[in-house]
Structures are given as structure tokens and as C-alpha cells.
């Protein structure tokens with residue numbers, strides 16, 4: 001069911017399905033709550049699954065010219081407070097993972113578990129920041145070309161010819177974004193803090209999902225990062241890129257279920 005919650009004189013859109021312990025799904029850059037359709041259907045058979053359109057994505061409007069990860073985390077908190085939920089597991093895909101980490105930093109007592117799906121706790125490198133600025137210029141010149149090329153790059157090259165429907169699905173969601181929403185997310189990601197310290201300190205379970213063919217966040221970086229964790233749950237997807245839950249949904253859903261049992 002699609003619902004809305006108030007935030008800064010505007011509304012945040014989210015879906016709320018199923019009953020039971022809460023699981024919060026946070027989409028990545030150019031996504032929306034819809035990108036989690038398969039996971040949501042599967043997990044909502046046993047959990048209450050809340051999937052939020054982050055600022056500037058899906059049906060949630062923009063809140064300024066740069067959407068920091070902290071602003072996005074506060075938007076997530078506004079939804080969860082509105083639903084009067086106190087503790088939850090956060091599952092964040094890529095940028096959604098940066099938001100989940102900001103959330104864990106700002107509101108540590110609310111988190112029961114954290115799944116970083118193709119996401120990193122490190123800040124952008126100098127090179128990556130320069131790429132973001134170039135990306136902003138491209139978005140301003142040709143938004144459709146930018147979103148098409150970016151989405152294609154999120155799948156493992158060898159999966160492109162098999163996953164036409166999934167690529168079209170992700171493109172359809174990305175096409176709904178405004179130039180301003182895309183640029184605000186790029187600035188927010190570019191300026192985000194490194195939060196790798198959190199990984200070694202927290203007591204709740206953390207799961208890291210790694211795609212061997214991820215073009216955005218190299219598998220080697222995530223393997224290195226997983227060594228910071230006390231008791232990590234690792235899902236290594238040898239056939240996938242940056243979109244494991246679309247590239248191998250069954251494997252990912254089974255691993256998520258197992259992880260949720262560990263958290264609750």
C-alpha cells in the first residue's frame with residue numbers, strides 16, 4: 001500500500017506491506033521504492049516491509065539543491081516515527097546504504113541490523129568526486145542519455161543480454177527523476193562522510209552484499225571492508241554487478257531472510 005508522511009512541509013512517499021517485525025528497504029541512486037518490488041513481495045510474507053522514496057526520487061519531491069545523506073536519513077526517520085516504529089532492520093542499496101549508515105550514525109538506538117547491498121562505508125575518493133562533477137554537467141546537458149548509460153552500467157556486462165526486462169524496469173524508474181533530483185543526490189553522495197568506523201563498533205548484525213562484476217563499487221574494496229566487521233554476514237554474488245536483487249533475486253531474497261532471522 002502506498003502511503004505518505006509529512007516532512008519539512010512536504011510529503012514523503014513510501015510503501016508499507018505485510019505484518020511483523022519491521023524491515024526498511026532503501027533504494028539506490030535513480031531508484032524508488034518500486035525497485036524493491038521482488039524483495040518486498042517475498043519478505044512481506046513474514047515481515048512488515050517499508051520501502052521509502054528518498055528525497056528527489058520516485059514521488060518524493062526535492063528539499064534543496066543538495067540532498068545530504070544526513071537529510072535523507074532524517075527523511076527515513078520521519079517516516080518511521082510517523083509509523084511509531086522504534087527498532088528496525090535497514091537494508092540499503094548503494095546510495096541507500098550510505099543513507100542507512102548515516103541513519104545508524106544519527107540514530108544508533110533504533111537499528112536492529114544493517115544490510116549494505118553493494119554499498120560502501122568509505123567516502124568518495126578525489127577521483128570519484130571529480131567524476132560526480134562531470135556527471136552533473138552531463139545530466140544538465142542530456143538527462144535521458146545520462147540515466148540510460150548509468151543504469152546499463154549497474155548490471156554485470158555478461159547479464160545485459162539476458163536481463164532486458166530488468167534493465168527496462170530500472171530505466172522506467174530512473175526516467176521519472178527530475179534533473180534537480182539527480183543533481184541533488186550527486187552532490188549529496190559527493191560530500192558524504194566516511195563511516196567505516198561504525199562497522200567495527202556496532203553490536204547488531206551487519207550484512208555486506210558484494211557483486212563480483214560491480215562497476216561502481218569494486219568487490220575488492222568490499223572484501224577489505226568486511227574485515228572491519230566483528231561477525232559479518234557476507235553474500236558474494238559471482239555472476240552479478242551492482243544490482244544483485246534484480247540479477248539474482250532468488251539467491252538475494254533467501255540470504256536476506258536468513259540475515260533477518262539473525263537480527264530478530
Ligand code: MLT
Nearest residue numbers: 028029093094095096216
Ligand atoms: C547507486 O547505485 O546508488 C550509486 O551508483 C552509488 C554511487 O554512485 O556511489
